[in-house]
Amino acid sequence: MLKTITRPLIGTLLAAALLANASAEEKVLNLYSARHYQTDDALYANFTRQTGIKINRIEGKEEELLERIKNEGSNSPADVLLTVDASRLAKAHELGLFVPVKSKVLESRIPANLRTDDWFSFSTRARVIVYNKATVKPADVQNYEDLANAKLKGAVCTRSGSHPYNLSLMASIISHQGEAAAESWAKGVVANFARAPKGGDTDQIKAVAAGECGVAISNSYYVARLMRSEKAADRKVMEKVGVIWPNQKTTGAHINVSGGGVLKHAPTRKRR
Ligand SMILES: [Fe+2]
Structure with a gap:
């Protein structure tokens, strides 16, 4: 992939x-x-x-x-x-x-x-879900929709919503589900934030590994980069983090280029 x-x-x-x-x-x-x-x-x-x-x-x-x-x-x-x-x-x-x-x-x-x-x-590249294996059940984060579920209150981290990676994801949700559903999804995600958006995708993965966040979204190559890193600390991050290819039963993972x-x-x- x-x-x-x-x-x-x-x-x-x-x-x-x-x-x-x-x-x-x-x-x-x-x-x-x-x-x-x-x-x-x-x-x-x-x-x-x-x-x-x-x-x-x-x-x-x-x-x-x-x-x-x-x-x-x-x-x-x-x-x-x-x-x-x-x-x-x-x-x-x-x-x-x-x-x-x-x-x-x-x-x-x-x-x-x-x-x-x-x-x-x-x-x-796919926009994948990463979660802390110790605090979040994979069954709870199989879909982008799950990130808006009140079950994940205080657990979601992301880079800025105005970044093109997230705007494109949002555009795909609008395209699949319409504007009203996409807006209520976005509001649900914001209500679940563990902290105000900051940093890039790699920062979110590291914060998930550190337990500051339970779940985050990241482009797939950042996950691969940490997995293959020559730094032991990076590989340790990935030992704590699980990766989900979202929405496999519905629309599939959001792909960008x-x-x-x-x-x-x-x-x-x-x-x-
Ligand atoms: Fe990037």
Whole structure:
């Protein structure tokens, strides 16, 4: 579940930005990336080895990069934007930052529900439930709906509700159950808070392990990162914590994506 489904496709998207650019000058692709995972380094190195195209990577936070590309307008040096969460990819689309890409490779390898005309998903992540094995029964936290159950009063921790990971989860609940049900769910979750929202998903998992919270929601890769951590303390955290793939009998776990698109003002497109 945690593996990246289509990582080599990032390379295809990068190549799409450079197609037909046959000039003799050194080929460089300017990549704005909100992904900062070490695994991506190997990917870029392979891309350069196979194509001779250097990657000039500018890393930044998701919202900052969107703002930057918007402000740079037609002078933007950015060719491709990689970011996380469908909400931000959709935002980039709404701002008109992307240009449609036609690629048989992308179309054949990425399922239709994970791509649009101008942005493409490269990996998936699930929003999972983590619980303290000593204080919470797994049977009580099988579904997102359970987090609003008064049984969990004073037990629920989460990062800010305005963070895109939670906004996207909320959007999926609105889509499945309608606005009224989603709102009463959100109110129920808030009524169960163990503390005011703070920190990121990893902080919630650690607080669950420490017993400050009974249950929290987290993106699946944070769970995997702690499980595989070289730090013994991180692995100890995961010994205290159980993980649930929510709503297996109804809608399934909420899945989000990371992905990217070719930018409308990409210099490599202008040079064609
Ligand atoms: Fe994240």
